[in-house]
Amino acid sequence: MNHIYRFFLLTGLALFAGGTMALVGPDPVEAQTTAPPKPKTQTKMPPAAAMNTMGIAGQLVGVLPSTLVVARDSLAGKSPFTDRASSNHWVDSLLGESMMMRAPEVNWKLPAQMRSIARRAPGIAADPDYLGQAALRDPQIVKVPDPMISNLRTLMGIAGGRFVFVPASFSFQHDSTGAVEARGNFVGIDTRAGDVIFRSYIIASGATPAAAVDSMLAILFPTISIEP
Numbered sequence: 001m002n003h004i005y006r007f008f009l010l011t012g013l014a015l016f017a018g019g020t021m022a023l024v025g026p027d028p029v030e031a032q033t034t035a036p037p038k039p040k041t042q043t044k045m046p047p048a049a050a051m052n053t054m055g056i057a058g059q060l061v062g063v064l065p066s067t068l069v070v071a072r073d074s075l076a077g078k079s080p081f082t083d084r085a086s087s088n089h090w091v092d093s094l095l096g097e098s099m100m101m102r103a104p105e106v107n108w109k110l111p112a113q114m115r116s117i118a119r120r121a122p123g124i125a126a127d128p129d130y131l132g133q134a135a136l137r138d139p140q141i142v143k144v145p146d147p148m149i150s151n152l153r154t155l156m157g158i159a160g161g162r163f164v165f166v167p168a169s170f171s172f173q174h175d176s177t178g179a180v181e182a183r184g185n186f187v188g189i190d191t192r193a194g195d196v197i198f199r200s201y202i203i204a205s206g207a208t209p210a211a212a213v214d215s216m217l218a219i220l221f222p223t224i225s226i227e228p
Contacts, residue, residue: 046139046199050222051165051188057105060161062152065111066091068134071209072173075180080209081172091170094213102221109159117159125158126151137168137185142196149194156191163197164189172209179205182212186220 066088071081080090096110109117111128118125132148135141144152152164166187175181181203188198202219206212 043139045185045201048202048219049198049200051103051186051198051200051220053103053106053221056163058107059163060107060109060159062109062114062117062128062156062159062161062164063096063099063111064114064131064133064164064166065129066095066167066170067129068137068169070169070171072171074174075172075209091167091213094210095167095217098214098217098221102217102223107161108165109161114155114159118155121154121158125155128155133166134168136166136187136189136196139199139201144189144191144194144196149189149191152189153191153194162190162192164191170213172212175205177205179207180209180212181205182209182216184213184216184220 069081069084069087069091071077071087075081079086081087092111096108099106099108099110114128118128131151135148136144143149156162156164166189168185168187169183170185171183173181182205184200184202184204186198186200186202187196189195190197200220202216204212204215204219206215
């Protein structure tokens with residue numbers, strides 16, 4: 001009898017205490033729901049800025065070769081985008097002509113000259129076509145990483161200058177009106193400090209790829225009027 005009495009007494013105490021005791025075990029489903037993931041913020045591209053060439057007038061500025069030229073829709077595979085090498089060479093040619101015509105006050109060392117400078121120091125200077133410069137299209141890069149900056153510093157030390165201009169990327173496609181839309185990502189670097197000192201992301205259109213590039217470079221290198 002004592003055993004039965006003790007059993008009911010303990011059961012009653014347990015039921016009474018259950019109203020105040022914390023639940024043991026997994027949380028209810030409502031408590032296990034997690035907050036929805038935060039939406040990814042889209043990277044904001046830099047504005048379409050003109051380069052202040054008067055600030056580097058008379059200075060030697062290296063121009064790296066283009067390594068990333070993308071053609072989309074019906075432009076892909078057609079001249080001048082038949083292959084990677086011809087696309088890069090075509091863009092570099094238009095860019096070099098525009099620099100020499102629109103900003104002759106700067107002592108530009110164009111891609112062919114940069115290759116020649118690198119060949120003067122085999123084993124010391126890296127090939128300017130393979131420095132990884134297309135990575136600089138990322139607007140979040142404010143310090144040029146190694147080994148790129150070390151290679152650029154060495155190359156410009158041989159060239160006798162400090163600053164480098166990088167055409168980081170180009171893309172071409174038709175816009176909604178049927179015109180060719182060109183997008184260019186341009187970067188300026190101080191190789192001694194390792195800093196990105198200039199960025200410009202330009203979108204321009206034209207009847208042909210060449211006309212679109214010309215419109216883009218007119219924004220990047222506006223001509224200086226000598227008239228009052």
